[in-house]
Amino acid sequence: MLERTYPLARKALFRLEAERAHNWSLRALRAADRCGILQALAGEPPQSEEIRCMGLTFPNRLGLAAGLDKEGNSIDAFGRLGFGFIEIGTITPKPQGGNPTPRLFRLPEHEAIINRMGFNNPGIEEGVRNVESSTTFKGRVGFNIGKNKDTPNEHAVDDYLLCLKSAWPVADYIAVNLSSPNTPGLRALQDATAAAHLLERLQAERADLSDQTGRTVPLAIKVAPDLDDEEICALGQIFLDHSLDAIIATNTTIDRADIKAEPLAKEAGGLSGAPLGKRSTKVIEAFHQAVGGKIPIIGVGGIMSPSDAQAKIEAGATLLQLYSGFIYHGPRLIRKILSAGPENP
DSSP: OHHHHHHHHHHHHTTSOHHHHHHHHHHHHHHHHHTTHHHHHHOOOOOOOOEEETTEEESSSEEEOTTSSSSSOOHHHHHHTTOSEEEEEEEOSSOBOOSOSOOEEEEGGGTEEEEOOOOOBOOHHHHHHHHHTOOSOOSEEEEEEOOOTTSOGGGHHHHHHHHHHHHTTTOSEEEEEOOOTTSTTGGGGGSHHHHHHHHHHHHHHHHHHHHHHSOOOOEEEEEOTTOOHHHHHHHHHHHHHTTOSEEEEOOOBOOOGGGTTOGGGGSOSEEEEGGGHHHHHHHHHHHHHHTTTOSOEEEESOOOSHHHHHHHHHHTEEEEEESHHHHHHTHHHHHHHHHHTTTOO
């Protein structure tokens, strides 16, 4: 039922300003979930085999990418739609409002989105409380963490360590965001030396937390699609040296080569959706080769169809995530990908 009604809902939502539609949709999803309507509309998700990754068992390989549920307050609702895992955030130590509006733009002709949200989120304390309040979702929850905009890069590790400690009790895995183009200077943390220092500190803290709590939480790093081959090789070696649990490839791109004629191409921010697809897949393949297949990859960026999903699996991805594809195609895309499986897109 929900699959058939989404095209009509999308027409209505696309008449609204993008961020307003986003916020309204999340409120509506949560309300529908609380009163049982969402479960009735969504029905049972297609059968899918469990998959092991990062030492965890996932109900299926398809997840929701960070950025849609920025606050972690819609986990149960998104879970009803069939996702095997939900990645919330990005969450920072202190609440922050993000960049001035407008900061979210749809490009329907390209099935793309440009955003410069700027890590708008309620802060780590409320983010943790929101995850704790999730009661029905049976999949895995990833907790995507970042630094506050006003924290200089030389002190960024302190922000990440604080978030790691706070999210530890509620996260199934923790994703470290070093690659958003919308926080000034953040991508500099992908420099080999900076990334090695950060990862060394995070892994040391993780070892202490594991000893103290008796549980292990995998650590993933989210990378940009705009890295060159040399940068990918250098980061791949660092990830191997520091026993990273997973790579999330990729974040949004600052490249506009595929949308040059689009009037909105001049808007600052990260580009996601169909124009990102091939580049993201190439980066997945490059990282897979750089780490010799020894670190699993969560593939995200431009998955608009089952064949896009299959291309990322063939490039080396173990798990997959949706964002823009979900906005443009709705719950039907989840079912189509899960029904196709990894062998028959």
